[in-house]
Amino acid sequence: MKCEELQDYYELYAMGVAGEPEGDEIRSHLSRQCEVCMAGIKRARAFTSFLGNTAPAMAPSPQLRRRILASVGFEQRRFGMAPFLGFALACALFAAFYFSGREREFATIALRLREQLGQQTVELTRLNEAFAILNGPDTTTVSFGTGQPAPPKGRVFVNPTQGVLLIASNLSPAPAGKKYEMWVIPKGGRPVPAGLFQSEADGTAMHIRRGAVDPATTGAVAVTLENEAGALEPTMPILIVAPLQ
Amino acid sequence: MMFLPLWLAIHVAGSDSELIGRLQRHDPQALAELYDRYGRLTYSLILRVVRDTGVAEDLVQETFMRVWNRAQGLDAQKGSIGPWLLAVARNRAIDYLRSAGGRERNALEFEETDHPSLYIDMERDILSSDKARRIKSAMERLSPNQREVIELAYFEGLSQTEMAERMGQPLGTVKTWVRAALKNLRDELGPAVPA
Numbered sequence: 001m002k003c004e005e006l007q008d009y010y011e012l013y014a015m016g017v018a019g020e021p022e023g024d025e026i027r028s029h030l031s032r033q034c035e036v037c038m039a040g041i042k043r044a045r046a047f048t049s050f051l052g053n054t055a056p057a058m059a060p061s062p063q064l065r066r067r068i069l070a071s072v073g074f075e076q077r078r079f080g081m082a083p084f085l086g087f088a089l090a091c092a093l094f095a096a097f098y099f100s101g102r103e104r105e106f107a108t109i110a111l112r113l114r115e116q117l118g119q120q121t122v123e124l125t126r127l128n129e130a131f132a133i134l135n136g137p138d139t140t141t142v143s144f145g146t147g148q149p150a151p152p153k154g155r156v157f158v159n160p161t162q163g164v165l166l167i168a169s170n171l172s173p174a175p176a177g178k179k180y181e182m183w184v185i186p187k188g189g190r191p192v193p194a195g196l197f198q199s200e201a202d203g204t205a206m207h208i209r210r211g212a213v214d215p216a217t218t219g220a221v222a223v224t225l226e227n228e229a230g231a232l233e234p235t236m237p238i239l240i241v242a243p244l245q
Numbered sequence: 246m247m248f249l250p251l252w253l254a255i256h257v258a259g260s261d262s263e264l265i266g267r268l269q270r271h272d273p274q275a276l277a278e279l280y281d282r283y284g285r286l287t288y289s290l291i292l293r294v295v296r297d298t299g300v301a302e303d304l305v306q307e308t309f310m311r312v313w314n315r316a317q318g319l320d321a322q323k324g325s326i327g328p329w330l331l332a333v334a335r336n337r338a339i340d341y342l343r344s345a346g347g348r349e350r351n352a353l354e355f356e357e358t359d360h361p362s363l364y365i366d367m368e369r370d371i372l373s374s375d376k377a378r379r380i381k382s383a384m385e386r387l388s389p390n391q392r393e394v395i396e397l398a399y400f401e402g403l404s405q406t407e408m409a410e411r412m413g414q415p416l417g418t419v420k421t422w423v424r425a426a427l428k429n430l431r432d433e434l435g436p437a438v439p440a
Contacts, residue, residue: 012405050376053286054381059288072273
């Protein structure tokens with residue numbers, strides 16, 4: 001048969017349903033490398049594949065994929081553990097984030113406690129120094145402010161080896177930029193600065209000037225209000241005067 | 246939804262050469278990728294033929310195993326794995342249909358239709374969604390008799406003689422319907438089907 005007579009059968013041949021004698025004839029042309037029939041059959045195969053797309057689209061079960069892959073020994077990664085692993089990872093990230101936050105919080109608390117401990121240590125040292133002066137057998141005690149309407153009142157303790165301790169009440173906190181300054185005034189000499197201090201909100205104050213002091217040559221202990229940087233000479237008026245002699 | 250399998254196939258067609266190479270090296274991951282591209286399309290075709298979901302899944306599995314075992318015959322550079330896969334799937338399904346119906350089959354002709362070496366240079370044309378729409382549209386425009394003979398040939402693998410028996414029509418009438426149907430489809434798809 002001629003190619004023209006076979007061309008109506010190319011598609012049927014491509015589908016495997018050409019029947020005879022047309023199927024045999026096409027097979028014979030193809031075996032002879034007939035270019036017309038080879039091109040026609042190639043086109044017919046493409047056509048046949050198009051027909052495959054006319055089947056209504058349906059979805060197989062999800063297990064089918066696993067079955068096919070298992071038949072070639074391929075174990076698929078399943079989702080089985082994935083949610084749990086994801087959850088565990090999320091928990092780990094949350095814990096890391098949470099505890100890193102807690103760690104920072106603990107560090108802040110520890111720092112604050114260390115600062116408080118340092119302050120309390122300083123305060124304790126001051127109290128020990130104050131007790132040493134108060135309990136010294138050779139400490140001289142002088143009161144001040146008694147008999148005045150609302151003056152600062154208190155006492156000054158002078159110990160030859162430990163120093164001078166001032167304890168006062170009714171001493172209002174110094175205004176901003178100001179501080180109280182204690183002076184040790186030798187007999188017949190110029191006042192010597194003995195340190196700056198501030199009173200508490202309730203008007204109490206305690207100040208220590210450490211170091212040896214000779215009560216015999218000290219005429220008085222005084223307090224003035226000065227700039228917070230302190231002064232070399234007392235500024236009038238003198239708020240507290242405690243004469244030792 | 247209907248064109249999802251085609252859409253998937255189109256968007257991955259560019260890497261078929263690489264996929265064929267990996268199948269030939271028996272890389273199981275390549276088989277997984279092949280299934281992801283063509284699994285739904287293959288299943289849809291086979292189900293259309295056998296009309297039983299359990300049987301269809303078994304035949305899909307057989308199809309992919311056959312492709313896995315015969316991938317060496319495919320041209321790695323020009324091979325068209327999608328059309329070949331569909332041809333294998335159709336043959337598996339029609340084989341099942343014939344054996345279940347106690348019918349003989351023309352083994353020689355069917356063996357010729359799914360040899361991998363026959364499927365070259367047709368991938369993009371075959372699986373583009375535009376072409377798929379055109380073939381569906383063309384099929385719908387056929388007369389009922391014309392459409393039926395094409396479907397009997399493609400989805401049931403019937404020869405014209407068998408169609409005539411099934412439809413209770415003279416062989417000459419069936420041949421006329423087949424010839425007219427194929428001419429209409431060819432005319433409709435002319436530019437879409439390369440020579």
